[in-house]
Amino acid sequence: MISKADVVVIGSGGLGAATAYYLAKRGGLSVTLLDKHEIGSQTSPRAAGMVSCLRKGDLMIELIKDACRKIESFTEETGQPLDWVHSGSLKIARRPQDADVIATDLERGERMGLDVEQISPDAACRLNPFLKPSGVVAALRIGDDRYFDPAQVAVGFARGAEANGAVLLPKTDVTEVTVEEKVIGVQTTRGPIQAPVVVDAAGAWTRQVAEASDIRIPLVPTRQQLIVTEALDGARADLPMVRIMDAAVYIRPCQGGFLWGVYEEDPRFFDMKALGPAFDVKDMPLDIEVLRRAAEEVKAQLPVLQTAKTREFRGGIPTMTADGHHILGPTPAVKGFFFASGCNVAGLSISPTIGEALAAWIIDGQPPIDLSPMSPERFSDKNWSEQQLRREAAWQYRHFYGSV
Numbered sequence: 001m002i003s004k005a006d007v008v009v010i011g012s013g014g015l016g017a018a019t020a021y022y023l024a025k026r027g028g029l030s031v032t033l034l035d036k037h038e039i040g041s042q043t044s045p046r047a048a049g050m051v052s053c054l055r056k057g058d059l060m061i062e063l064i065k066d067a068c069r070k071i072e073s074f075t076e077e078t079g080q081p082l083d084w085v086h087s088g089s090l091k092i093a094r095r096p097q098d099a100d101v102i103a104t105d106l107e108r109g110e111r112m113g114l115d116v117e118q119i120s121p122d123a124a125c126r127l128n129p130f131l132k133p134s135g136v137v138a139a140l141r142i143g144d145d146r147y148f149d150p151a152q153v154a155v156g157f158a159r160g161a162e163a164n165g166a167v168l169l170p171k172t173d174v175t176e177v178t179v180e181e182k183v184i185g186v187q188t189t190r191g192p193i194q195a196p197v198v199v200d201a202a203g204a205w206t207r208q209v210a211e212a213s214d215i216r217i218p219l220v221p222t223r224q225q226l227i228v229t230e231a232l233d234g235a236r237a238d239l240p241m242v243r244i245m246d247a248a249v250y251i252r253p254c255q256g257g258f259l260w261g262v263y264e265e266d267p268r269f270f271d272m273k274a275l276g277p278a279f280d281v282k283d284m285p286l287d288i289e290v291l292r293r294a295a296e297e298v299k300a301q302l303p304v305l306q307t308a309k310t311r312e313f314r315g316g317i318p319t320m321t322a323d324g325h326h327i328l329g330p331t332p333a334v335k336g337f338f339f340a341s342g343c344n345v346a347g348l349s350i351s352p353t354i355g356e357a358l359a360a361w362i363i364d365g366q367p368p369i370d371l372s373p374m375s376p377e378r379f380s381d382k383n384w385s386e387q388q389l390r391r392e393a394a395w396q397y398r399h400f401y402g403s404v
């Protein structure tokens with residue numbers, strides 16, 4: 001067990017592992033990446049692994065475009081495997097107000113240089129024959145979208161960090177970030193580590209880690225579930241992914257069948273403290289009824305969800321924020337305390353870019369581009385009650401595809 005580091009990163013999910021990787025790669029700093037569980041074993045490997053390029057704002061589009069480049073060069077960069085498929089995707093509107101969102105999306109996508117095109121419902125169904133045109137009022141093709149194997153990202157970055165000199169400490173629970181006006185280190189279940197800089201990338205436990213040092217951070221751990229089906233005739237890996245906007249249902253090819261999920265109508269939030277210190281995300285209570293209802297809701301467009309047999313049913317606990325933006329950077333509350341969290345169910349795909357930006361922020365004292373919309377500082381004048389925070393987070397969660 002080491003006793004000192006320049007930077008301690010708490011949490012080896014996509015966000016923490018990518019940060020540790022880029023810190024170690026820059027060289028000159030001793031970096032320790034620790035996790036209370038096995039490396040990269042919690043929410044990150046349970047994600048859908050979809051990369052959605054057409055975001056609600058220009059900054060997110062710029063960041064995700066960079067993330068796409070990093071995903072393509074992941075193996076060359078880290079020396080670790082990453083299977084990805086450039087499939088493109090189809091965004092499907094069933095209501096006039098969602099067709100309006102598609103029109104705005106198209107304008108923004110074209111302005112930002114994305115490969116986007118509004119196509120007829122029939123043309124969309126020709127691109128993915130598992131999609132049926134009944135009830136579809138508008139369709140947007142997004143050529144830049146892709147998907148990857150979610151289980152490979154965090155572990156790949158962590159191994160890449162280790163190859164660049166970082167120390168990995170699995171099964172090491174941080175019980176407190178020690179603060180004496182500024183960060184001086186962490187207390188762990190395997191002893192203390194001195195460090196002037198600590199990154200709280202603890203995923204669903206981000207708040208708990210911060211609150212142990214009296215730092216309040218407004219995010220809500222939220223259940224997200226998906227099903228992987230058995231193999232199906234014709235379910236080619238390069239079929240475009242499909243998102244049904246108002247139902248908030250998504251589907252993408254996976255292992256010869258499909259992987260599909262839904263943003264729940266009434267999201268289930270968790271208080272991680274109440275789940276106890278030994279809680280593992282694999283033990284999260286799942287609810288298949290949520291997916292059955294979603295399959296029923298989109299049966300006219302995606303009848304395959306009614307008949308396909310389930311190979312795997314899994315879920316994880318991403319974190320939602322009140323404004324839908326990530327939480328990245330130093331907190332003004334305590335010098336040396338940084339966050340990489342608030343993923344809003346889209347943190348894995350953007351983790352390469354977020355990790356690199358945060359590493360630069362720590363080393364150079366500022367981020368490579370203006371990331372103030374993600375800064376923890378934006379919450380300085382907010383004093384949401386838990387109820388208000390959950391209400392805002394629930395809205396962001398359910399409206400991820402932009403429909404209102």
Ligand SMILES: Cc1cc2nc3c(=O)[nH]c(=O)nc-3n(C[C@H](O)[C@H](O)[C@H](O)COP(=O)(O)OP(=O)(O)OC[C@H]3O[C@@H](n4cnc5c(N)ncnc54)[C@H](O)[C@@H]3O)c2cc1C
Nearest residue numbers: 011013015036043044048050174203316343346347348349
């Ligand atoms: C079903 C589902 C579908 C999703 N689909 C997508 C998608 O298509 N695209 C996308 O980009 N994202 C998707 N996501 C979201 C994505 O999974 C998350 O954004 C991302 O994995 C968050 O990574 P993280 O590093 O914040 O959290 P995690 O992977 O959970 O990592 C946090 C780590 O911190 C550790 N930790 C916590 N507390 C402590 C402590 N006190 N001491 C030490 N270690 C600690 C934990 O053990 C854990 O390993 C999906 C998620 C789910 C569940």
